[in-house]
Amino acid sequence: MLLCKFAPIVVYSLRQDSMKIEDLLENIEDHDHLSSNEETPLRADAFALSDAEKIESIKKDVHHILETLGMDMTDDSLKGTPNRVAKMFVQEIFGGLRPDKKPSASTFDNKYKYGEMLVEKNIVVYSTCEHHLLPIVGRAHVAYISNGSVVGLSKMNRIVDYYAKRPQVQERLNIQIVRELQKVLNTDDVACVIDAKHLCVNSRGIRDIESSTVTGEFGGKFKEAGIRREFLDYIKMDTKF
Numbered sequence: 001m002l003l004c005k006f007a008p009i010v011v012y013s014l015r016q017d018s019m020k021i022e023d024l025l026e027n028i029e030d031h032d033h034l035s036s037n038e039e040t041p042l043r044a045d046a047f048a049l050s051d052a053e054k055i056e057s058i059k060k061d062v063h064h065i066l067e068t069l070g071m072d073m074t075d076d077s078l079k080g081t082p083n084r085v086a087k088m089f090v091q092e093i094f095g096g097l098r099p100d101k102k103p104s105a106s107t108f109d110n111k112y113k114y115g116e117m118l119v120e121k122n123i124v125v126y127s128t129c130e131h132h133l134l135p136i137v138g139r140a141h142v143a144y145i146s147n148g149s150v151v152g153l154s155k156m157n158r159i160v161d162y163y164a165k166r167p168q169v170q171e172r173l174n175i176q177i178v179r180e181l182q183k184v185l186n187t188d189d190v191a192c193v194i195d196a197k198h199l200c201v202n203s204r205g206i207r208d209i210e211s212s213t214v215t216g217e218f219g220g221k222f223k224e225a226g227i228r229r230e231f232l233d234y235i236k237m238d239t240k241f
């Protein structure tokens with residue numbers, strides 16, 4: 001179950017001797033990392049409600065969950081929690097579901113005729129696992145070879161952040177970043193590697209705090225061994241392919 005049809009690699013690195021591989025595999029199966037489509041599974045009526053209406057509705061749901069757990073929702077410390085969580089879901093951690101939040105697609109001419117690979121590495125990833133609604137925290141490394149146009153460096157960070165702010169699986173996030181940059185830069189020659197910790201693996205279930213998940217998506221020239229090696233050398237990953 002480690003393999004996903006979209007991502008060439010998914011590696012869980014084990015650094016704790018006490019960890020049994022069978023336990024880890026069992027946990028990953030439970031995690032059901034296989035996703036069916038590179039598009040986020042949104043319904044056609046996903047934006048029928050305004051953000052304010054969504055917050056009102058989610059507020060009641062969060063209140064209900066906490067009340068069901070037996071919490072006294074009149075306690076001063078808990079009173080504001082449903083509203084806080086609802087706003088955080090709609091406006092922050094799932095704010096990248098809204099198409100109007102997508103970073104603008106502006107590019108510039110490649111004036112310097114720089115024809116080599118450009119790598120933006122160690123881009124912070126904060127996302128949310130859609131199977132457990134727990135954080136995914138890590139780094140994305142993005143590269144492209146210009147086909148005549150270039151993007152501002154921070155554009156790559158913004159694209160990573162936009163797609164991360166959704167209920168996600170890492171493989172899909174990886175692919176969405178590459179597809180968007182391919183579209184913006186009008187070239188297939190884009191690659192992205194993500195190394196991230198999944199709190200659903202690190203903090204509950206198997207509770208392996210050391211393991212992280214590595215995924216990679218390599219388009220165009222990055223499918224060639226030499227170019228791929230150069231990219232991985234830049235980001236100093238020794239992952240074998």
Ligand SMILES: [Zn+2]
Pocket residue numbers: 031129130131132133134198200201
């Ligand atoms: Zn999960």
